[in-house]
Amino acid sequence: MSLALAVRKSWFEATARARVAGLLDAGSFHEILPPAVSQPSPHLAQLELPGAFDDGVIAGSGRLAGKPIFAIAQEGQFMGGAVGEIHGAKIVGLLRRAAQEKPAAVLFLIDSGGVRLHEANAGLIAISEIMRAVLDARAAGVPVIALVGGSCGAFGGMGIVAKLCSAILISEEGRLALSGPEVIETVAGVEEFDSKDRALVWRVTGGKHRYLMGDCAMLVEDDIAAFRSGATEFLSGWGEPAPSIAHLRASQQALEKRLAAYATYRDGLQVWAALGVAEPENVPMLDRDSLVAVKEGLPT
DSSP: OOHHHHTOOOTTTSOHHHHHHHHSOTTOOEEESOTTTOOOOHHHHHTTOOOOTTTTEEEEEEEETTEEEEEEEEOTTTGGGOBOHHHHHHHHHHHHHHHHHOOSEEEEEEOBOSBOGGGHHHHHHHHHHHHHHHHHHHHTTOOEEEEEOSTTOBOHHHHHHHHHSSEEEEETTOBBOSSOHHHHHHHHOTTTOOTTOHHHHHHHHBHHHHHHTTOOSEEEOSSHHHHHHHHHHHHHTOOOOOOOHHHHHHHHHHHHHHHHHHTTOOSHHHHHHHHTOSOGGGGGGOOHHHHHHHHHTSOO
């Protein structure tokens, strides 16, 4: 085994705390509401469900390559990273603080299936408040960068939140969509979408597909160090653009064209071929650098 492989630490398999520790400068992270003072969800206790001292999310400040950074990290291993009232309040609080203190960026480590249905309206309201807080931080000139590569991906309300962020950095293992495969299968039937077909799931919602579609700004390896270097590189040459109606309208027109072009397709393979990928069947086997080269060579 090579040294590179020996020291590689998977983002997909890591806990939220391990991701934050490896992402930010060593020893720089300061957690807001640490374990000793954090509060578990009262709603879960009423349902006799086990809670978590941090309610499945970590929020705090630190540094990335010396720059002041705020970081939010969802723990996908607790209730699938689902958003409840306390969970959402911690995220909203940090985003509002970012709008006031203006760090270099907020890094949002998303790993969530969406809203915590156990908490019903409280969870739904939390998602809506997160959406507004992301946009408020961006309007204040603070970029909010989503990092997606965890086992739960970014689905449901958190899929919308990811797309409201300034940019998304994703790994091949990451997934991004509105409705999860199991939800689609339950509602529309296995004939519409087979959630057990893992290759299909990743061809439709996975990081490679999202990168080729232009939904994500950068594709990185499934490695904590790769996410760190990717975030550092991205922030070094990028700033939050001023809000613009013209930009929003252009984005809307692009989405309308996408819907018209791909609405009848049922597999990423069909979409990749339509995009101009010469050998779409080979995309799942390509490494990161090869896929980037394919993306750069696509017709504009």
